[in-house]
Amino acid sequence: MKLKKIASLMLAGVMAVSMLAACGSNGTENGGASSEEEKPSTGYADVFNAELTARAQERVTFTDSTALDAVVDEAIGAINSNTILGSLNYNTVQRIQTAVGGSFIPMLNDLDDELDLLPGFPYDGATLNGTMNAVAVTPGELDEPDTIAAVYAFDGTKVDVKSALKQIAQNMSASISGLDNEQQNHLNTQLVYNLHYTGEISVRSKTYENSIADVTITFVVVTISRTATV
Template identity: 30%
Template sequence: MKLKKIASLMLAGIMAVSMLAACGEGTGNNNGGANSEPTAPTSTTTTDLYSKLDKDNQKNISPLADTDLDSALAAAVDRIGTIPVAYGYALSDDLVTVKTNGIDGDILSGVGVDMGEMGGKIYNSLLDAAKILSDKLEPVNPVLNPDAIVRQLQAHPKGDASAVAFFMINGTTGIDSALNEVAEELDTIVASLPLDSDENGKNYMYKYTLSASVDSKTIDLLGTMTANYIAVKIDRTTVQR
């Protein structure tokens, strides 16, 4: 309870200051002291994430580094404004999943703060970034709820398909620890991916690849604050038998 209270006070203070710093910022551009040069992702992010999946799930998907995903995430992170960075920093090592129906409610209630309009600003900025991520990766759809990845791929059973998920976490959390949390989310998803299907008397075989990218953004607000952003893409190749 004491830690929860500290997090609550910290987040409330950060949001009060960030509202002043973000005047004229809107929901998502990189004003208000935000660093416009995010950290470049490492080439090992994909293999690092893949290695953290359950061994049985590794049999059903292969790692594949994707420079297009790296570039798309960099463009998306560049769009994120001061308030979401401060928010991501304030949440310690909690992984935030950006969803189409809002930021994870457990995360918001977990620090005991009524975000109100501020919550809308945070979500709109992250949603805007996710849309940029998707646009850069066309024809990938922005599957902001990772649980919907399976449904997205199943909606197109006869051809190749892709889906992407988007996460945020405190920048002081080690990338290795952050990828552990993402892997926990992905294990359920990968285990649910079908390896084949029958459509109108025809059989289709599926092969999957996993790509991941990490980027970060730093602001100067009550000291230096950094948030990390993680994009995960699943591509499916379809072969008719």
């Protein structure tokens, strides 16, 4: 009887330890899930990267960015619902530019301010390498990024997001390939800077209500930032 009692106590102890271990494991898993929720991956960057040429992929690897999402959400909220309908044909992917009209000016200004973009924004994705390559590296601020961005819009109910991303990537691929990988100091040509690039993608949608019709517009913002090392 004593042996049976001792065996029972030992079994109970093992079960208790197992339960505690399980609880600890679950706590770790939940913590990991919480971390994942803070930085969700939409997969849009993967679609974009896959459509770039091999050389463009060597220059820049794009990632999804929740921080950029937050900036874009605020910016597209500044667009006037009463004027947006007449600005573009949203049945196809459209590049947003200042010349389009006043509807997008508040959005563009917000993006420019928050992202601290180089002069000339909004840029044409097909030629943005010219803008970036023309900017001289500042010797004392090698870690301070120089950032450019291209903005596109379309009716997300009529244009598939992944198809749009592929089209945008194809449009930008040549200019991304043309980004310089080094730059000489303009005062000392013996000093050469190695250039490094990072890219971010944000895809956000908003429904605009007005007296004519409600329209849901999907915006794609693509940013490229450059830093340098000696």
